[in-house]
Amino acid sequence: MDSTKYINDLIKNRRSIFPKSYNGKPVSKEIINQVLENANWAPTHKHTEPWRFKVFRGKGLHKLSDELVKIYNEITPTEKQTDRKREKIKTNPLKSDTVIAICMQRDPEESIPEWEEVAAVACAVQNMQLTCVANNVGCYWSSPKTIYHLDSFLKLNKGEVCLGFLYIGNYDTQEFIGKRTPIQDKVSWIVD
Numbered sequence: 001m002d003s004t005k006y007i008n009d010l011i012k013n014r015r016s017i018f019p020k021s022y023n024g025k026p027v028s029k030e031i032i033n034q035v036l037e038n039a040n041w042a043p044t045h046k047h048t049e050p051w052r053f054k055v056f057r058g059k060g061l062h063k064l065s066d067e068l069v070k071i072y073n074e075i076t077p078t079e080k081q082t083d084r085k086r087e088k089i090k091t092n093p094l095k096s097d098t099v100i101a102i103c104m105q106r107d108p109e110e111s112i113p114e115w116e117e118v119a120a121v122a123c124a125v126q127n128m129q130l131t132c133v134a135n136n137v138g139c140y141w142s143s144p145k146t147i148y149h150l151d152s153f154l155k156l157n158k159g160e161v162c163l164g165f166l167y168i169g170n171y172d173t174q175e176f177i178g179k180r181t182p183i184q185d186k187v188s189w190i191v192d
């Protein structure tokens with residue numbers, strides 16, 4: 001296939017696919033390894049390679065589910081807690097094949113600004129998402145409030161922060177409609 005058409009289709013057809021759409025069919029370890037390997041080829045200023053990943057599969061998903069519910073109960077004022085939200089937090093990891101905690105390790109030398117490290121991690125995540133699309137696997141980047149309370153659970157190092165989770169699972173083929181306003185509204189051309 002023409003590689004330009006392939007990359008255009010891959011990028012445009014990527015959609016966030018949420019755990020409620022996952023069908024429970026296993027995603028192979030080879031695909032998960034490919035997702036991680038492609039993350040590693042993101043651009044990185046001064047080669048700090050700040051992306052770090054904690055991969056939850058199998059029983060690990062139950063541990064993650066329990067921990068996220070525990071944190072939700074702890075950080076949410078009682079009057080704001082709902083059974084519906086608690087159930088969603090609990091079942092999202094269990095409906096997934098794999099959940100990858102997306103982390104950023106700040107360079108101890110602080111040789112570049114923190115935002116550049118976050119940007120490099122986001123580039124890595126896009127590589128991961130596109131690898132999922134190429135394999136017809138669903139995924140989405142989730143950034144719940146619980147991520148600010150995971151230091152000990154994720155055994156984060158000094159200078160390491162969690163930026164969210166990549167939920168991954170197979171789904172039955174169906175159309176997910178993408179929505180964007182025109183690029184022309186966001187671009188200024190300076191040509192003379």
Ligand SMILES: Cc1cc2nc3c(=O)[nH]c(=O)nc-3n(C[C@H](O)[C@H](O)[C@H](O)COP(=O)(O)O)c2cc1C
Nearest residue numbers: 014015016017140141142143144164176177178179
């Ligand atoms: C940094 C980042 C954090 C996100 N966090 C969430 C989230 O917490 N919950 C959620 O439903 N979607 C989250 N998303 C996914 C967006 O909802 C999704 O990208 C958006 O709706 C556009 O849909 P599309 O990805 O299918 O194009 C996040 C996306 C990014 C890039």
